[in-house]
Amino acid sequence: MADEEDVLDEEAEVGPEGSETALTPVEADKPLAPPKYEVRPGLGEKFQAQNVRDIILSTMQEQLMGRQYRADQAPRWARAIANGVRQRVQELEMKRYKIIVQCTILEMKGAGIKCGQRCIWDPETDDYIDDMFKNDTIFCYTIAYGVYMY
Template sequence: MADEEVAEEEVVSVGGPLVSETLISPAGAEKPLAPPKYEVRPGLGEKFQAENVREIILQTMQAQLTGRQYRADQAAHWSKVIANAVRQKVQELDMKRYKIMAQSTIIEMKGAGVKCAQRCIWDPETDAYVDDIFKNDTIFCYTIVYGVYMY
């Protein structure tokens, strides 16, 4: 019985007839909590927005690299700026419960071939990635964004 709160009745006299007030404890005034909601899959309109992400990647690479020539001392900095800007803009799309990862690679165009591969263990129904390429006479930039749904 110690855990249960009991309403107490108090009688107040203020120069007139007796007035009865019922005091309710704060614990009794709280609404019961709704049962927890476990989201295992994103809702219909909450999936990874691949086309919007592709536009962000392309616009960011063009803004950073158009008109530039490859410089080995600046390539690492440009790559970081592109990856950070893409990740920030994709996060502003507010895709709830998605972990966003962005990677950008800049190499010099010298006629050599490039091969890239990624391997991940993920859920193909919820997780996705988008990549795009920017090329000019001296720069080859490859940027990829991963969206992994957090269960």
């Protein structure tokens, strides 16, 4: 009796044409799904330099307008400017861009300053924008980098 049940179970696995359905090969003529890996930003999705410049300038003016340089407050102002610019730039929703912001605040005493920067990046996708703010006692230089994450 037990042997007859085993035979019936085996017959249930066999398809109507006598071939086993569990071992059918994968259909080769199905089209593959398009790749989801983005190597470059799409048209209109690149770093929005002019919008970022406006954000940098307005953030510096909000924080520093009407202030006099104070050595004890300058680090806090620089941190507030850098964080404010980064948050507002991220609200532009430039997808897959890593935003890096650097802010430097110096006291104006008549001396000059020279600064430089170097980065290794993809010039087709990555970009930066900078701006400065000056009044009688404060010089502020802020730069924002947009690096596309592959």
